[in-house]
Amino acid sequence: MEYPKIFEACPVCKNKVRIVESERNAQVEAGVMNPKATIPALFTQSFMFDPNDKSIILARRQVPMLLASYDICSECGTLYCTRVEKKMIMMEPGVKAKGQG
Ligand SMILES: [Zn+2]
Numbered sequence: 350m351e352y353p354k355i356f357e358a359c360p361v362c363k364n365k366v367r368i369v370e371s372e373r374n375a376q377v378e379a380g381v382m383n384p385k386a387t388i389p390a391l392f393t394q395s396f397m398f399d400p401n402d403k404s405i406i407l408a409r410r411q412v413p414m415l416l417a418s419y420d421i422c423s424e425c426g427t428l429y430c431t432r433v434e435k436k437m438i439m440m441e442p443g444v445k446a447k448g449q450g
Contacts (some may be wrong), residue, residue, distance in 0.1 A: 353395070362425045398412040409441055411437040417433045
C-alpha cells in the first residue's frame with residue numbers, strides 16, 4: 350500500500366467541507382495560527398508490533414506506525430478518515446516511542 354493515503358471527501362455524502370479543518374483555516378486567516386499546523390478531530394497511532402515482545406525494545410528495532418487523522422463532515426456529521434501516514438519509529442527501553450521521519 351502507498352502512503353500517505355488521502356481521502357478528499359465524505360464517504361457518505363461526498364461533501365468536501367470539514368468542520369475542524371474549516372475552523373482551523375479561519376484561525377490561520379485571522380493570523381492567530383501557524384499555516385503549517387494541522388488539527389484533526391481525532392488522531393490515532395497504530396504501532397505494528399507485538400506489545401508482549403520485549404526483544405523489539407531491547408534491540409532498539411524500528412517498527413512501522415500508522416498515523417490516521419479524522420475530521421467531521423460539515424453536511425452530515427460523519428467522522429471519517431482524511432489521511433493515513435506510515436512512519437518508522439524506534440522503540441527504546443524506558444522511553445516513549447520516538448519519531449523517525
Ligand atoms: Zn457527509
